[in-house]
Amino acid sequence: MTQRVYLVILLLCLRLMYPLVTGIFMDKLASKKLCADDDCVYTISLVRAEEDYNAPDCRFINIKKGQLIYVYSKLVKEKESGEFWAGSVYGEEYEDHMGTVGYFPSSLVSEQHVYQEANKTVPTTDIDFFCE
Numbered sequence: 001m002t003q004r005v006y007l008v009i010l011l012l013c014l015r016l017m018y019p020l021v022t023g024i025f026m027d028k029l030a031s032k033k034l035c036a037d038d039d040c041v042y043t044i045s046l047v048r049a050e051e052d053y054n055a056p057d058c059r060f061i062n063i064k065k066g067q068l069i070y071v072y073s074k075l076v077k078e079k080e081s082g083e084f085w086a087g088s089v090y091g092e093e094y095e096d097h098m099g100t101v102g103y104f105p106s107s108l109v110s111e112q113h114v115y116q117e118a119n120k121t122v123p124t125t126d127i128d129f130f131c132e
C-alpha cells in the first residue's frame with residue numbers, strides 16, 4: 001500500500017514538472033510548401049474571402065465572405081489534393097480568431113496585395129499539421 005502512495009505522489013510531481021502536451025498530429029495535406037522565406041514567417045499576401053468556408057477539422061480555419069486573411073505559406077498541390085494556403089484572419093471584428101493560423105482553399109479567396117513572392121520551396125513537417 002505504501003508503495004502505491006509513493007508511486008501516485010511521484011506521478012503527480014512529474015505531471016506538475018512536465019505538463020502533458022495535448023494535441024494530435026493530423027495527416028499531412030502536402031509534403032512541400034511555398035514561402036517568402038526559409039522559416040515561412042513573413043507574410044506573402046493579403047487575401048479577401050469570396051465565400052464562407054467552414055473548417056472540416058482543426059488544421060483549417062473558418063472564413064467568412066469579405067474577411068481579410070494574411071497568407072504565410074502555400075501548400076504545393078499533390079495528385080488528388082486541393083490547393084490550400086495557410087494564413088490567419090485579420091480585422092477587429094475577428095479579434096478572437098486573430099493569430100490563429102490554419103489552412104483554407106485558395107479557390108475561395110482573391111489576392112488583394114502581394115507583399116513578397118512565395119519563391120522558397122520548403123518541406124512541410126508534422127508540426128504544420130498539429131492540432132491542439
